[in-house]
Amino acid sequence: MLSAAMVGVVVTMMLALVRATAGPTVFDRVLAVNMIGTKTILLICIGGFAAGRPDFVDLALVYGLVNFTGMVALVKFCRFGNLASDQPEEAGAQEVL
Amino acid sequence: MSEVLGHWNQVAVIVLMMIGLYTVISSDNLVKKVIGLNLFQVAVIMFYVSMGKVAGGTAPIFPVDEAGNYVTDIAFSNPLPHVLMLTAIVVGVATTALGLSLVIRIQEAYGTVEEDEILDMDHREAHV
Amino acid sequence: MIEPLLFVLLLALAVAILKLKDLFAIAMLSGAFSLVSAGLFTLMDAVDVAFTEAAVGAGFTTVLFLGTLAVTANTERQQPFRLGPLLVVLVVGAVLIWAGLDAPLYGDPTAPVHTHLGAEFIGRAPSEIDMPNIVTAVLASYRGYDTMGETAVIFTAGVGVMLLLGGRKGRDLDEEDQD
Amino acid sequence: MPLSEQEMGKSPMRMRDKLVLRVVSMAFIPFILLFALYVQFHGDYGPGGGFQAGVIFAAGVILHGLIFGLRSAERVIPPKVVEIMSALGLLLYVGTGLLCVALGGRFLEYGVLDHHDPVHGQHYGIILVEAGVGIAVASVMLCIYYAVAGRGRR
Numbered sequence: 146m147l148s149a150a151m152v153g154v155v156v157t158m159m160l161a162l163v164r165a166t167a168g169p170t171v172f173d174r175v176l177a178v179n180m181i182g183t184k185t186i187l188l189i190c191i192g193g194f195a196a197g198r199p200d201f202v203d204l205a206l207v208y209g210l211v212n213f214t215g216m217v218a219l220v221k222f223c224r225f226g227n228l229a230s231d232q233p234e235e236a237g238a239q240e241v242l
Numbered sequence: 243m244s245e246v247l248g249h250w251n252q253v254a255v256i257v258l259m260m261i262g263l264y265t266v267i268s269s270d271n272l273v274k275k276v277i278g279l280n281l282f283q284v285a286v287i288m289f290y291v292s293m294g295k296v297a298g299g300t301a302p303i304f305p306v307d308e309a310g311n312y313v314t315d316i317a318f319s320n321p322l323p324h325v326l327m328l329t330a331i332v333v334g335v336a337t338t339a340l341g342l343s344l345v346i347r348i349q350e351a352y353g354t355v356e357e358d359e360i361l362d363m364d365h366r367e368a369h370v
Numbered sequence: 371m372i373e374p375l376l377f378v379l380l381l382a383l384a385v386a387i388l389k390l391k392d393l394f395a396i397a398m399l400s401g402a403f404s405l406v407s408a409g410l411f412t413l414m415d416a417v418d419v420a421f422t423e424a425a426v427g428a429g430f431t432t433v434l435f436l437g438t439l440a441v442t443a444n445t446e447r448q449q450p451f452r453l454g455p456l457l458v459v460l461v462v463g464a465v466l467i468w469a470g471l472d473a474p475l476y477g478d479p480t481a482p483v484h485t486h487l488g489a490e491f492i493g494r495a496p497s498e499i500d501m502p503n504i505v506t507a508v509l510a511s512y513r514g515y516d517t518m519g520e521t522a523v524i525f526t527a528g529v530g531v532m533l534l535l536g537g538r539k540g541r542d543l544d545e546e547d548q549d
Numbered sequence: 550m551p552l553s554e555q556e557m558g559k560s561p562m563r564m565r566d567k568l569v570l571r572v573v574s575m576a577f578i579p580f581i582l583l584f585a586l587y588v589q590f591h592g593d594y595g596p597g598g599g600f601q602a603g604v605i606f607a608a609g610v611i612l613h614g615l616i617f618g619l620r621s622a623e624r625v626i627p628p629k630v631v632e633i634m635s636a637l638g639l640l641l642y643v644g645t646g647l648l649c650v651a652l653g654g655r656f657l658e659y660g661v662l663d664h665h666d667p668v669h670g671q672h673y674g675i676i677l678v679e680a681g682v683g684i685a686v687a688s689v690m691l692c693i694y695y696a697v698a699g700r701g702r703r
Contacts, residue, residue, distance in 0.1 A: 151372045158406070159379055165399060166386040174395055181402040182428065185409045189420075192372075192413050196300060201417055203595055204424065207588070208405070210581045211429040211605060214612045215401050217574065218433045221564060221615050223394065227440035228433065228615060228698040245471055252470035254377040260463040261384040268455040271446040273393055273438060277400055280431070281384055284407050287423075291416045296484060297477030301415040302504040303595060304496065312496050317479065319415035320488035321504040325513060328505065329520035331422045332600045332686060335431060336527035339693040342438045343534040346700055349442045356447055417596040421588075425601050429608035430690060433615075437697035500668045501593045501675070509598065510675040514657040517678070518642050521685050525639045528689035532632070535696035 147195040151188060158184045171223050175216070182212040251292040259285035272345045272355040276338060283334045287327045294323035376410050391446045397435035401428060418505045565617050574616045581609035589683050593672075599679040603686025611694050619698050628695050631688045638685025645677045 158181050165177035186205045193201040221228060246253055262285055265278025302321035304312035345355055352360050383403045390396050404427025411420035474481035491508050499507040509517055565571055589602035614622030646657040653661055659674025660667030 148372060152375065155372065155375050155379060159382070162379065162382055162386065162402075165395075165402065166390070168395075171394070174398055178398045178402045182405050185405045188376075188409045189412050192409075196415075198301060198303075198305070200595060201301070201412070203588075203591075203597065204408075204412060204417060204421055206584065207421060207601070207605060208408075208424050208428060210577065210584055211425050211608045212405070213574075213577055214429040214581075214608045214615070215432040217570070217612060217615050218429075218436050219398055219401075222436040222440065225564070228437050228619070246467070248475050249470055249473065250374055250377075251476040252473060253467055254374070254381065256463055256466045256470065258381060258384055259466070260459045261381070261388055263462065264455055264459045265388050267458065268449070268452060269446065270449060271393070273435070273442060274396065274446055277387060277396055277435070280400060281387065281403070284404065284423075287419065288407065288410065291411055291414050291419055292476060293481070293483050294416065294488070295414045295477050296479045299415060299477075299479070301417045301596075302492065303417070304502040304504070306502060312502060314492075314496055318492050318504070320484050321491055321508050322488045323483070324416045324419050324505050325508045326516075327416070327419050328422050328509065328598075328600060329517060331419065331426055332604070333520050333523050333527075335426045335434075335604075336524045336689060336693070338431065339434055339697070340527045340530045340534075342434055343531045343693075343697065345438055346441050346697070347534055355442045418598065418601075421596045421601045422604070425604040425608065429611065430604055430694075433611055433694060434697060437694070437700070440698075441700055498668070499671050499675070501672070503593055503595065503598075505596075506592050506598050506675065506679070510678045511657075511659060511671055514646070514678065517682065518646070518657070521639055521642055521682055524689050525635055525685055528635050528692045531693050531696050535700055 147191055151191050151195070154184050154188045154191065158188075175219055175223075178219075179212070179216055182208065182216075252289070255285050255289045255292065258288065270357040272348065272357060273342070275357075276341045276345065279341070280334075280338060283330075287330060290323040290327050294320035296320065373410060373413050376406065376413065380406050380410065391448065393439055393442075393444055393446055394436075397432060397439060400435065401432040404428065404431065418503075563618075564615070571616060574612055578609050578613055581612065582606060585609060585687075589679065590676075592679060593675065599682030600686055603683045603688075604690055606683070606687040607690035607694065610691055614694065614698065619695070623695065626691060628692070631691045631695065635685055635688035635692060638681045638683070638688060641681030641684065642678055645674060645681065649674070 161177045161180040161184065165174050165181065168174040168177060186208045189205045189208070190202060193199050193204075218228060259282055262278045262281030262283075265281060266275050269275055269278065296317050296319045299317040299319040302318045302324065304314060305316075307313055348360065349355050352363055354360060380403065383399060383406060387396050387399050387403065390399070404423055408420040408423040408427065411417075411423060474483075491512060492504060495501070495504045495507045499511055501507050585602045585606035588597035588605060589599060592598035592602070610622055610626055613625060645659075649658050649661055650656055657674070657678075660670045662670035662673045664670075
């Protein structure tokens with residue numbers, strides 16, 4: 146049962162990978178990569194329970210917390226073009242968040 | 243063929259390693275070369291970790307039973323490759339940072355990170 | 371057997387990284403690559419390695435690559451196809467696979483790796499160190515010299531980055547106080 | 550929520566003015582830092598340790614830097630402090646080894662740290678060494694972030 150769930154999660158990750166590779170816009174890619182991250186969290190939770198060591202949910206937690214930093218960096222980069230300043234580069238750009 | 247399938251982990255790791263190597267030697271872009279090195283590094287780490295796996299084993303952390311004693315009579319995966327690779331990952335990211343700062347300096351000095359253009363500039367400078 | 375399936379996904383990610391020309395997308399995909407590889411580490415029982423890979427790959431490496439891309443060009447130039455690298459890679463890969471066929475099978479408990487030092491550590495750790503996590507015990511105590519060297523390498527890399535990128539002095543010259 | 554004139558600053562488009570992002574990250578950053586400490590000190594009992602804790606701590610500060618600007622992060626943890634701490638972390642590691650020598654053992658032989666019970670000595674030694682690793686890794690990572698992100702501003 147748990148193995149079937151894991152196979153399902155991996156198949157979902159593959160679908161997300163197709164979108165991340167093909168994705169015409171940046172936001173398709175960001176969403177798809179974020180989805181791969183979320184599915185990895187699920188995979189680790191299921192794997193922990195399948196191995197009978199559910200205390201490894203710690204690992205899933207660190208994904209959830211640190212993945213957020215990476216996503217904010219991605220979004221900031223494609224909005225501002227750098228990671229340091231908090232001023233937008235071009236005036237009148239579209240609000241994206 | 244069944245020989246190869248029995249060693250699926252090594253075959254997969256070597257294919258991954260070769261993709262990384264190909265990225266390093268075929269691309270002229272220095273940033274992409276660093277990413278290729280990262281792929282290569284993950285492949286090596288994966289190789290070590292897959293060697294440490296014991297069938298039917300569990301992660302090398304002793305479970306604690308109700309009485310507070312460690313359960314030691316179950317099979318554990320080998321902790322030694324994990325220790326070596328754990329430090330290798332952090333060292334790897336530190337050296338990646340060093341490589342990327344070299345790329346930044348190259349960009350500032352030459353105005354490009356494409357290797358052949360940089361070599362062209364060097365040659366022209368040497369002949370002037 | 372979920373590991374081979376996940377490995378296929380990992381290989382697909384690597385090929386996508388190789389094929390794409392948009393370096394921003396590549397930075398993004400390399401983040402996803404290390405996430406997936408960390409998932410694979412968990413399934414191979416290396417929870418500590420997975421922990422490190424997750425912390426490093428998901429957050430820090432992405433930030434690092436994006437910080438570099440902010441300075442350099444965002445797309446890779448189109449390259450002509452070259453036969454040399456492909457031949458080198460194919461030959462090296464074939465030799466490595468041929469050499470690897472003599473190695474013990476995946477998960478074989480009688481492999482030489484498991485019969486000497488690893489078993490020794492697992493047997494001695496409960497009485498000598500008395501900590502549940504064998505990896506921490508080996509990392510900090512049995513192989514303490516090794517870890518000290520690694521810490522020194524990290525420190526040296528940090529010093530190198532500081533020297534290359536100028537530290538505080540280089541930055542403060544050309545920027546007025548904006549906050 | 551209306552923002553005061555000072556909070557708005559010169560440009561209304563800054564990262565920190567995005568309400569959802571700011572509120573979520575304000576809620577996240579303390580948890581990331583706390584989780585780093587948990588990973589540091591729970592590393593003896595579960596997965597984790599100094600290397601992981603250092604990177605997670607740095608990720609928390611980097612998130613602050615991304616949302617509120619590099620300048621703000623450099624005010625929270627100044628680059629000078631980071632540079633000193635990265636050396637201090639390594640010194641704490643080496644110092645633990647030298648302390649063992651001073652107490653009559655060999656280099657990094659933690660058993661002598663507690664003269665009643667060598668197993669307790671091992672625990673003290675491992676905690677000290679992991680703390681050194683955590684401090685060194687966190688500060689080197691922050692150092693690299695300050696250096697690389699500061700370049701991108703030009």
